[in-house]
Amino acid sequence: MNRLALSVSRGVGRVTEAALGPHQSAVIRIGFSVTWLLFLLREFPHRQELYGPDGPWSRHLAQQLISDNGAFTALMWFGGQFWFETLYALAVLASLLLALGWRTRTMSVLFMVGVLSLQNRSVFVGDGGDNVLHLMSLYLVFTRCGQVWSLDARRAARVREASARGERAPDRAGPVLWSVLGLFLAAVTAAGRLEGEWFVPALLWTVWLGQALWWVAGRRARPAQPRMLLDVVANIVHNGALLVIMAEACLIYATAGWYKIQGSRWQDGTAVYYPLHLDYFSPWPALAGLLSASGTLVMIVTYGTVLVQVAFPFTLFNRRVKNVLLVAMMTEHAVIAVVLGLPFFSLAMIAADAVFLPTSFLRRLGCWASRARARLPWRGGRAPVEDPRTPEDTEPAPVGFSA
Numbered sequence: 194m195n196r197l198a199l200s201v202s203r204g205v206g207r208v209t210e211a212a213l214g215p216h217q218s219a220v221i222r223i224g225f226s227v228t229w230l231l232f233l234l235r236e237f238p239h240r241q242e243l244y245g246p247d248g249p250w251s252r253h254l255a256q257q258l259i260s261d262n263g264a265f266t267a268l269m270w271f272g273g274q275f276w277f278e279t280l281y282a283l284a285v286l287a288s289l290l291l292a293l294g295w296r297t298r299t300m301s302v303l304f305m306v307g308v309l310s311l312q313n314r315s316v317f318v319g320d321g322g323d324n325v326l327h328l329m330s331l332y333l334v335f336t337r338c339g340q341v342w343s344l345d346a347r348r349a350a351r352v353r354e355a356s357a358r359g360e361r362a363p364d365r366a367g368p369v370l371w372s373v374l375g376l377f378l379a380a381v382t383a384a385g386r387l388e389g390e391w392f393v394p395a396l397l398w399t400v401w402l403g404q405a406l407w408w409v410a411g412r413r414a415r416p417a418q419p420r421m422l423l424d425v426v427a428n429i430v431h432n433g434a435l436l437v438i439m440a441e442a443c444l445i446y447a448t449a450g451w452y453k454i455q456g457s458r459w460q461d462g463t464a465v466y467y468p469l470h471l472d473y474f475s476p477w478p479a480l481a482g483l484l485s486a487s488g489t490l491v492m493i494v495t496y497g498t499v500l501v502q503v504a505f506p507f508t509l510f511n512r513r514v515k516n517v518l519l520v521a522m523m524t525e526h527a528v529i530a531v532v533l534g535l536p537f538f539s540l541a542m543i544a545a546d547a548v549f550l551p552t553s554f555l556r557r558l559g560c561w562a563s564r565a566r567a568r569l570p571w572r573g574g575r576a577p578v579e580d581p582r583t584p585e586d587t588e589p590a591p592v593g594f595s596a
Contacts, residue, residue: 222338227288227540305331442545445545476534
């Protein structure tokens, strides 16, 4: 009984005292924001046909659908070309700033607003990758995804250095950003534009008020209990959201694998052959023909795809097998991006897979990136590189984060 109580106490302490998986959350933040950013930039010449007011899916049809399903989209708040162009530009800017890690809490909310607004405006132009991005944009709001590899982390380090010297580093950008967004949110709410399902409007107001509470608690040096309590709540929410992201990725692969098993083409080992000969999925016909020329290769890829997808959720408790299948799945998505011409679907799935990458590998990856950046000619010298082995490596890692 004492051992059980001790284990429970350690588990509760681990979940509440720290935001787990800082490198994994940073990778998925960068992965999904870059995926959406690249998609918006590539489709910039076609934005009117996809999401604009003059597209095939008209504003009237979009309003009818949204009134039925209660979906959230800021494009319905105002009409006209100016509002559409402004929101599209803000979606691009929010994606870029989230990838850089500037004000990640605020940018994650704006990133979610951009994703939901554009995708819910025209629901028939997306694919599986858009569905993954749709869900993950919601989950990212609840994560503390700017702890490492972000401008927020660099600013926090400078604040700690200033505090150690007895100096105070005032934050001017944060209150200004909070005030401007709060005034706009209040105006939209007062005008009755913030309609639809209750969840997204409630989330916007909750995050905005939470930011104010966090700022007030940070300004008060004594007592420290309010800030500690907020930190515990933020850690619990972050860890829960990270668990949901992991469960979502497992659910995607499990359902895809089990549905494939029921298909006759997957059962006889020929399913991969057919998309390789569809014009829509053949950006490189010669390459597709080369891959489909071998019946043995087609059968191996077909059965291997089903095996990897069905088996992956059951391998999370064995780090070696998990890492092998993780490499296989990422390689598979990279091949899909090139051979079938689905780059953004593949990038979204690779970003979702990244939540299971080993922490030791991500630390080494960060060190390699630091060394590469230090060698750039305009850096003017070598920057110090962090040792990939830290005291945290000796602690037991949660499932999916082990090396």
